[in-house]
Amino acid sequence: MARKARPSLKDYLRTGVVRMEEGPISQADSAATPEDNTSGLGTAETPPLSTALLSILSEEDRRTWRPILEAGTEIRHLELDFVSLREEFRTADRNRFTYYLLEGPGELLRPIRTSVQIREPVQFVLKWDEMGTLTLYGLL
Secondary structure, three states: OOEEEEEEOOOHHHHOOOEEEEEEOOHHHHOOOOOOOOOOOOOOOOOOHHHHHHHHOOHHHHHHHHHHHHOOOEEEEEOOOHHHHHHHHHHOOOOOEEEEEEOOOOOOOEEOOOHHHOOOOOOEEEEEEOOOEEEEEOOO
C-alpha cells in the first residue's frame, strides 16, 4: 500500500521545526477528486486558501504560520458567526483547540482567552486543531 507524507507538529512550539511523517493513504485520500478544495488547493482563478491567509497576516505571524501551512495543513474556511462561534469556544476542548483573533489584515494574531472577546470589530478568527486542521472564520 502506498504511503502519504503527513506533517508532524510534535515539539513544533519548542523547536520551530515541522517534520514529515510517513502514513498510510486512507480510502478517502485516494478517492479525493481535484475539485475537493478543503486542503487549500486553489483553481487558476482563485489563489490557494493558504496564500490568501498568509496575505492577511502580519509579517511576524507569517514567519510562524508559513512553515505550518506549507507542511500540508488542512485549511477550512467558514462564515464568521459570532453567536455560534462563542458557543463553540465555550464547549471546545482547550487542550486540543486554540483560537486566535485577527482584527484586520496586517494586525497581530491574539489568542482568545474568554468567549466575550469574540465580538465586533474582529474580522477573522482562526481555530487551530492539534490534529493539523486550521479553520478560518471570516471573509477573505
